[in-house]
Amino acid sequence: MNELAWRAWAEQTATGLALVDAELRLRWLNPALIECLGLGFRHAPGQPFGVLLADADAGMARAAKVLAEQRPTQWRAIALAVPDGCELSADIALQPFGDGLLLEVHVLAEPPSAASPLSATLRGFAHEVKNPLAGLRGAAQLLQRRVEGEDLQALAGLIIDEADRLGALANRLLHHDGAAQLGPVNIHRLLERLVDLLLAEPAPPQLRHDYDPSVPDLHGDADRLQQVLLNLARNALEAGARTLTLRTRVEHGVRVGERMLRMALRVDVVDDGAGVPAALRDSLFQPLVSGRADGSGLGLALSREIAREHGGELRCSGSRPGHTVFSLYLPMERPHE
Missing domain, CATH: 3.30.450.20 (PAS domain)
Structure with missing residues (x-):
């Protein structure tokens, strides 16, 4: 460019x-x-x-x-x-x-209010995906009607549900000034949804779970947080990962910018892929930075933006060939607290 x-x-x-x-x-x-x-x-x-x-x-x-x-x-x-x-x-x-x-x-700054818009970058992304999503949904509907067997129909239904989720997210970004739809979010349900999507891949990775069952519901936008988790998993697979570990932990006293979170949820996506190239580590979350020739360089930038919209942060906690960890930090206090 x-x-x-x-x-x-x-x-x-x-x-x-x-x-x-x-x-x-x-x-x-x-x-x-x-x-x-x-x-x-x-x-x-x-x-x-x-x-x-x-x-x-x-x-x-x-x-x-x-x-x-x-x-x-x-x-x-x-x-x-x-x-x-x-x-x-x-x-x-x-x-x-x-x-x-x-x-x-x-x-x-302080976490944005529910009325705060997300950036023009994300709204532009929403505009670009609307038409492909409509075509994807229509094709999945045709498949669901024509295929036999509950498993194949369930896979087609999964495609339709994801197209609907992303379509609704795109519409909110484009027509309601990007306002987040805040409410209770069960992070483990989002992770299990991610597992369903990954298992539908032609060559699904091995998936390991390491959850803290005591984690309570968070306050956030489930669709946007789902997109962050999906972006992290896709990046790992594109880096050659064959095994993903999904881990949740509660941490105390986490610094995010100038704020100190009394209690935060940490969601780790750990993979055994090629790792982050050394030349990209300082600019990894910048828009249009990608380690792949066919990469858009938007996934991590948008994911960090969503994390910060929630008053949290997205970090690469460590990377070497065979072991890379991306950590999503989210506050566990409600906004009024």
Whole structure:
């Protein structure tokens, strides 16, 4: 993707992005970052990158080091320069881009309310899948009517149910401003649904369960969380995994950004695939980053966005050939708590 095509995509995403030149001057900011900072950055190009940060000098020095070493890096909980004395901080990912740097800014905030929209990236994804889903559902209905045997009819029904779930999710994102449909969620039911889907694969993996039966219901959007689990499992299979372990645990005192969760659910998807390539580990969750030539690079980016929408986080807890762990953290406190 050339820079012009990249900018066209970046104009539409809700993630704050900026380009910095070789002299650490701002070349460009996308609308999401301009709106987030509220500083009227029409005249930002040409200004030092440090104007974005509360501690401009320290930020410039650290950015110069990243540029000199040509290595991606992550800054955690960096105070931003915002007007009116407001306090705002963000996780900032920096990576070499041409002769300068690309900045990806994830503002740390309280969990979004039920009325908060998800990003334009996810809404765009919803738009793209609607037509294929309709065709998929229609084909499954024809199969269900024509095949004999309860097993084959049940598989066709599984396809119809998944098409309906994704279609409803896409419609909510497109026509109701992306509002999450929050309610009680039994995480083990979602995992068992995932198992049903994986066992319907032509060459299903071996599946192992390691559940904590004491886990109570969560408060969240079941369809979106189901999509996160499905994305993680699909990524594992595409990395050559033949065995998946699905594990749930309760943890206390988990830090998510600037928040400390008193109690959180950790859902691990453990696989025996090829692992995450070393060159991608620092940019793994960024949009359009993929280790496969035919990959879209959207699955993990969207999954992390859904996790953060729920006040949680998605992390790669470790990866080596034969053993990779992705961990989804979700708060167990209700929003009013």
